[in-house]
Amino acid sequence: MGKLSPFCTCTNLNCPLHPTKHDHGCAPCIRKNLLMKELPNCFFDQVDNGAARAGDSFEEFARLVLRTEEAGSDRRS
Numbered sequence: 001m002g003k004l005s006p007f008c009t010c011t012n013l014n015c016p017l018h019p020t021k022h023d024h025g026c027a028p029c030i031r032k033n034l035l036m037k038e039l040p041n042c043f044f045d046q047v048d049n050g051a052a053r054a055g056d057s058f059e060e061f062a063r064l065v066l067r068t069e070e071a072g073s074d075r076r077s
Helices: 027-036 058-076
Strands: none
Protein backbone atom coordinates (compact mmCIF):
# COMPACT_ATOMS: atom_id res chain seq x y z
CA MET A 1 0.00 0.00 0.00
CA GLY A 2 3.03 2.29 -0.15
CA LYS A 3 1.85 3.65 -3.51
CA LEU A 4 -1.20 5.34 -2.01
CA SER A 5 -1.48 9.08 -1.62
CA PRO A 6 -1.64 10.02 2.07
CA PHE A 7 -5.29 11.02 1.63
CA CYS A 8 -6.42 7.98 -0.39
CA THR A 9 -9.58 6.37 1.00
CA CYS A 10 -10.32 4.03 -1.90
CA THR A 11 -11.17 0.51 -0.79
CA ASN A 12 -11.94 -0.86 -4.27
CA LEU A 13 -8.80 -2.99 -4.48
CA ASN A 14 -10.16 -4.94 -7.47
CA CYS A 15 -10.13 -1.86 -9.70
CA PRO A 16 -7.24 -1.87 -12.20
CA LEU A 17 -6.88 1.88 -11.63
CA HIS A 18 -6.39 1.55 -7.86
CA PRO A 19 -3.09 3.17 -6.84
CA THR A 20 -1.74 -0.16 -5.56
CA LYS A 21 -1.81 -1.51 -9.15
CA HIS A 22 0.62 1.04 -10.67
CA ASP A 23 2.92 3.96 -9.85
CA HIS A 24 0.69 6.84 -10.99
CA GLY A 25 -1.31 7.55 -7.82
CA CYS A 26 -4.90 8.68 -8.33
CA ALA A 27 -4.31 10.22 -11.77
CA PRO A 28 -5.56 7.29 -13.91
CA CYS A 29 -8.79 7.07 -11.90
CA ILE A 30 -9.36 10.82 -12.05
CA ARG A 31 -8.63 10.84 -15.80
CA LYS A 32 -11.11 8.01 -16.45
CA ASN A 33 -13.80 9.65 -14.35
CA LEU A 34 -13.37 13.04 -16.00
CA LEU A 35 -13.73 11.45 -19.44
CA MET A 36 -16.85 9.57 -18.31
CA LYS A 37 -18.26 12.64 -16.50
CA GLU A 38 -18.31 10.64 -13.29
CA LEU A 39 -16.87 10.86 -9.79
CA PRO A 40 -14.46 8.37 -8.24
CA ASN A 41 -15.69 5.85 -5.66
CA CYS A 42 -13.83 7.67 -2.92
CA PHE A 43 -16.23 10.63 -3.24
CA PHE A 44 -19.26 8.38 -2.83
CA ASP A 45 -17.64 6.61 0.12
CA GLN A 46 -17.76 9.89 2.05
CA VAL A 47 -21.58 10.08 1.87
CA ASP A 48 -23.99 7.96 3.90
CA ASN A 49 -25.40 5.11 1.77
CA GLY A 50 -22.87 5.83 -0.99
CA ALA A 51 -22.60 2.14 -1.81
CA ALA A 52 -26.32 2.01 -2.61
CA ARG A 53 -26.03 4.48 -5.49
CA ALA A 54 -27.43 3.86 -8.97
CA GLY A 55 -24.28 5.04 -10.76
CA ASP A 56 -21.21 7.25 -10.56
CA SER A 57 -22.49 10.34 -12.41
CA PHE A 58 -22.25 13.90 -11.12
CA GLU A 59 -26.05 13.91 -10.99
CA GLU A 60 -26.22 10.73 -8.93
CA PHE A 61 -23.69 12.17 -6.48
CA ALA A 62 -25.74 15.36 -6.16
CA ARG A 63 -28.94 13.35 -5.56
CA LEU A 64 -27.20 11.25 -2.92
CA VAL A 65 -25.83 14.31 -1.11
CA LEU A 66 -29.24 16.01 -1.17
CA ARG A 67 -31.00 12.88 0.14
CA THR A 68 -28.43 12.62 2.91
CA GLU A 69 -28.87 16.29 3.82
CA GLU A 70 -32.67 15.93 3.82
CA ALA A 71 -32.47 12.83 6.02
CA GLY A 72 -30.18 14.70 8.41
CA SER A 73 -32.54 17.66 8.68
CA ASP A 74 -35.45 15.28 9.27
CA ARG A 75 -33.55 13.70 12.16
CA ARG A 76 -32.74 17.12 13.64
CA SER A 77 -36.38 18.29 13.52
